[in-house]
Amino acid sequence: MSINQDLKEAGLTQRMGLIVYLVNPREQYKLRYYGDIVYFSNKMNYCVIYLNSDDEDLIDEIKELSFVKKVEKAATESLNLDSQYIENQIAKMAEETEAELEKRQTEGVELLN
Missing domain, CATH: 1.20.5 (Single alpha-helices involved in coiled-coils or other helix-helix interfaces)
Structure with missing residues (x-):
């Protein structure tokens, strides 16, 4: 059973994690507009943000930003907890x-x- 499935059954908002690789790490604060930044690595130039699962269309918007290299979904759905x-x-x-x-x-x- 996945975490998001448990949250859905409990009536809570489902969240999805994104790993965003950045060209310019100073621009990471602009990602706050899209979701909650939970981790940022200066050395590796990436950050982890969480946004509502309903906002899947925001992934394409984030990919189009000039300071973003690549966006990956976090593998939380594949974890067996x-x-x-x-x-x-x-x-x-x-x-x-x-x-x-x-x-x-x-x-x-x-x-x-």
């Missing part, structure tokens, strides 16, 4: 770690002999 899936992942990682620890302990005993 179901609690059962997460618990299975944690259990799998715990089993792998225990197997690795047992392997290291047996190797350590062999090295001492």
Whole structure:
């Protein structure tokens, strides 16, 4: 189940994340007109903004801005945040770690002999 699907069921506004790569990082403040800037990297010249999912047509407007190189949608929809899936992942990682620890302990005993 995705985050946006949970928000939709709760009656809350759905948001979408965009990663905007910039030509001129000083112009990033102009993106506030389109949505909420949540992160900006001076070194990598990109920022992450959130806007309402209803405003998909704004993506094309942002792409046309002179200081924007490229726009990508964030991959939040593809994340599986179901609690059962997460618990299975944690259990799998715990089993792998225990197997690795047992392997290291047996190797350590062999090295001492």
